[in-house]
Ligand SMILES: O=C(O)CCC(=O)C(=O)O
């Protein structure tokens with residue numbers, strides 16, 4: 001990764017006072033947010049530490065910051081609220097800039113090719129799954145061996161931003177409470193996160209394509225996940241045909257207790273840019289749609 005000192009100076013953005021993603025300053029390295037630091041940074045596969053400003057590079061299009069400037073503090077406040085409710089997931093609305101996602105989505109639509117996979121035993125009772133295009137796959141090629149590298153390329157800046165926000169969320173979600181600190185259980189090593197599986201999913205209103213019903217991610221091999229809601233496809237057809245607005249969708253979680261009968265059901269009507277952070281083995285589902293298409297980027301992480 002390039003260091004802050006090596007990065008080219010960021011050009012001044014055009015002022016746009018009504019867009020809260022566009023910063024009215026001369027710099028894209030926002031001192032209040034560490035996430036800008038990861039925009040467009042290279043993304044070698046393997047365990048990465050992503051918790052400093054050091055990879056700062058200006059985004060390709062400086063008028064489109066990738067994440068919202070208040071994200072770090074929103075995650076911190078959100079985790080606090082969730083921990084009080086004993087919950088291990090968090091949804092942050094518009095964490096990723098919907099305008100940025102709009103700018104790359106035509107390429108996503110052009111490159112997306114669903115890949116047929118067969119799960120042993122099935123996830124959420126589905127054995128044959130052909131709604132997703134895989135960008136990165138687990139060692140050993142589960143569930144498929146042919147990641148779509150051009151699509152990966154288009155989404156790399158987004159994935160790097162997701163890594164940074166995930167590690168920030170994870171560290172706080174797993175920070176010890178006061179009693180644990182008093183027992184000396186303080187972790188000094190930064191968490192290292194590795195994307196072990198990354199894919200884009202397109203849901204449709206057709207039977208078996210409309211949802212991913214109640215499940216946990218990764219059968220014990222995954223320490224946490226990110227789900228990023230992608231734009232509604234406004235490029236392949238008229239919006240009234242393509243949109244699922246008013247016809248289901250979103251995410252539901254069952255959380256708040258390790259005891260299933262005591263878990264609360266929490267629903268989010270997610271829209272483009274919304275990010276869900278999911279801790280290990282938290283039950284959740286992509287809710288069914290009855291019209292249009294719905295797109296999501298999903299990342300499974302291993303944490304060390
Ligand atoms: O598509 C979504 O919104 C969530 C999907 C999900 O939970 C998964 O693929 O594991």
Ligand SMILES: [Fe+2]
Pocket residue numbers: 215216217225284
């Ligand atoms: Fe999931």
